[in-house]
Amino acid sequence: MNDPLQAVTRAPQWPYGAEARDPELDELVREIIGRIADKWTMLVIEALAEHGCLRFTQLTAKVGGVSQKMLTKTVRQMEADGLLVRTVYPQVPPKVEYRLTEMGMSLGEAFCGVWLWAERHRQSIEAARQAYQAQAAASGGSGNADAAAARLSGTLPVHSH
Template sequence: MIPLVESSGLPADVYSAKCPTRQVLDHIAGKWTVLIIDALRQDGTMRYTDLSRRIGGVSQKMLTQTLRSLEADGFLTRTVHPTIPPRVEYELTELGHSLAEPIAALRNWTEQHINEVERARARQDR
């Protein structure tokens, strides 16, 4: 049974441009989202600087924006500890953990099939 979107009462349909599932899919399919969720799944609670070091190539701006979006969507929590300087930690919520398994499967598939993809790209380039 297809769930209904609470805000509209209509069935969830990611193929419909007006359905909010489209926005969520766009957000969770982003490379920084995938890497952040997977890092938190593997390493547990992490500080901002640890995430920044773990995820090569992410800019401060993109990491901050993605973390804020993930928090707003309920995938992770941000905890500020009142120290000097403040210590900020990120942790997956139950919703975030439910997304982490399919993301881990996607990462595993990518790592297992990268050589096939690169060979196909090389053939295409010739």
């Protein structure tokens, strides 16, 4: 297994060079990353991708651990972003169903890469976390964790004080 804390010197290959960057696209990407970094959005996408159309209570159960207020906020933002469709049926009591749009489904498919990456690198991630915690503890606790991480990465020399 490779050293999980070994630094690499090559940069990832982005689709466009620095000279072709579009500031508006950069901002949109930051917004989308912020949205999917919210765990509820990805869990809603996962639930709807797996189960298709769900009512609010079903969605709450499938997501698990989310408050009604947070789920409402999440699905409203996802609807505003075009990731899901909310259908209200005119009946008593009201019936509301949620389903992913093509765009929402494609975001879920794109995010599958993160799951695959995590699965592929699980042992390395766990080893890196253990090494980081051990070095932080040896350096006097969490207050020196950044210095410990820098020493582990080889960017800061080890000094005794």
